[in-house]
Amino acid sequence: MPKLKRVGDTDNRGATDFIESLDRGLRVLEVFGGSRQPMTLSDLAKAADLPRATARRILLTLERAGFVATDGKLFRLMPRVLVLASSYLASNHVVSVLQPALDKLSGEAQEISSMAILDGNDVVFIARASPTRIFSAGIDIGYRLPAFCTSVGRVLLSRLPDGELAAALGKMDLTPLTPFTVTDKKLLLKTIIADRAEGYSLVDREAEPGFRSISVPVRRYDGTIVAAINMGAHVDRVSSAEMVERFLPRLRAAAASVKSMLV
Incomplete structure (x- = not known):
């Protein structure tokens, strides 16, 4: 070990x-x-x-x-x-503000939605919402994934200036999780910078086989990115185009709805 x-x-x-x-x-x-x-x-x-x-x-x-x-x-x-985890979640202002927005987002889209924060080189999922018709499985609260190959991770990494972002990627262990995982550091840098300009990130089968997700940043009142929210689905069920067309506007609306409440 x-x-x-x-x-x-x-x-x-x-x-x-x-x-x-x-x-x-x-x-x-x-x-x-x-x-x-x-x-x-x-x-x-x-x-x-x-x-x-x-x-x-x-x-x-x-x-x-x-x-x-x-x-x-x-x-x-x-x-x-679990007392340690519940204490964190109960005292986390971002979670308390975002959870109602995630619940609304998930109910309207009838898809699972999640929120993550950056912890070192990983993302940690700290809030989640699921429509009642969908069995609650897969990524759950406390789940960790490498930041470089996830949509939430790339959104969170995009808050770094270009030089700091390049340095951070240079220190990461870019072990592929699937055959589609991008591990070229120059390409990753270019991709994250492009995602920053677009205001969202879409990752296709890089973190989990057969799964794609789309994420947007959650900003506090002064524009600082404090978290990322996402929605994902199996590749056979939802196309990349549908994610951008159907999920992206809802994610952006949910993030915008809480900006003034985050300090």
């Missing part, structure tokens, strides 16, 4: 501003996200890049707090970890 990379590894703030034990505990919690199965102490320690004894103490502390359970050999997360 690969070692977990920390976003803040290059942070040069003073040691007095950093609680290493807390960072290690959070690192262990994050490791569970890379596995759908319970994990051994050795696997967790290796993935979190921690000594086995340190990982053991952290896991036993998390067990006592109710975040982790073990049978003596394997460790697994407990539902209590």
Whole structure:
């Protein structure tokens, strides 16, 4: 299992501003996200890049707090970890403002709609709406995907000036997710800049086989992009042209309806 990379590894703030034990505990919690199965102490320690004894103490502390359970050999997360996610969602102003707009959008279009934010090189979906007639499956809240090959990700990356965007793409691991994933960094830069000019991004089968999606930026009152909303469908059901014709105006209307409320 690969070692977990920390976003803040290059942070040069003073040691007095950093609680290493807390960072290690959070690192262990994050490791569970890379596995759908319970994990051994050795696997967790290796993935979190921690000594086995340190990982053991952290896991036993998390067990006592109710975040982790073990049978003596394997460790697994407990539902209590959802408190952390629900606290974020409940306190997130963008989610509270956008959710009614997403619900309206999804009901009118009779399609699933989602909202995502940028987290490092990934996008994280933090809100979702689905018409009642559609079974709620697939991408859900908390789901992560690489930003470079998703429509929401390209919309969010487009907020960067050209130089910063080129530098960000240069540092990304552009591992293809499908045979259609674009991994040429110069082409990606050109595509994202063009998407910025158009005000939307349409990605066709690059992130998931047989699936295309279209996204627009969500801007706060001063024009800053704070999130992206999208709608998607299987390629056999909705064409790219239909997405632009039917979905794009609704997405733009939903984003515009909340701009004055986002601070």
